[in-house]
Amino acid sequence: MPLRRLVLRVMGLTSVCGIVEVIGYQDFGRIYPAIMTGNTVELGWSFSLGEWVRFYSILYALAGFVLGCMLAAFIRSRLRHPALGLFLAAGVLLVAGCVRLVPWLRFPLELPLLSLALGMQGEMIARFGAVSLQTLVVTNNIVRFSSAFVGRFVTFGKDDPRRPALEAVVLPGTSALTYAIMAATGTWLDHIMRLPFLVPVVLLLVLGVELYGAADGHTG
Secondary structure, three states, X not given: OOHHHHHHHHHHHHHHHHHHHHHHHHHOOOOOOOOHHHHHHHHHHHHHHOOHHHHHXXXXXXXXXXXXXXXXXXXXXXXXXXXXXXXXXXXXXXXHHHHOOOHHHHHHHHHHHHHHHHHHHHHHOOEEOOEEOOXXXXXXXXXXXXXXXXXXXXXXXXXXXXXXXXXXXXHHHHHHHHHHHHHHHHHHHHHHOOOOOHHHHHXXXXXXXXXXXXXXXXXO
């Protein structure tokens, strides 16, 4: 598959994550829907300070994400094509956007719905061509980019079979950069739209249609 097409897939899926994460972070008082590294640090911090309300709130978010990923894995095993999972994730995200209109439902219901939607996205597509990549995880993608960049342009010569492919450099780097840009975009969308989750919903639907009609079938 052409690198440009893989880049567009990575950008689309990472954009969904960046927008949803930053809006969720604002909605839930600095608790992430799916960035569990940050939540785990906050969990330990709140425990050490004895901030029990926040501690149990973060624990709820962690438990919701784990259960969401398990449910997403079960759903994935029952689907014939990963594109169907993206359509389903778009539906869950749309419901979350509607729930978000009722402020007191945000934490108890919107949070697990966002965790489920992002968990489903991560479960459905974790490979782009020959590159394994999780669009939910920024840190790991930065590590992958750095390692592949050094391997391709510093360590190994052009004829060395150990030299990383260009896509191994471009895709994780694109994902990390897109995440930062779309986090800023998500903040802006939240200020100008009543239903900002419509943007990632549309992205998931477009990506699902593209993936369903792609020649690479299940290898998204």
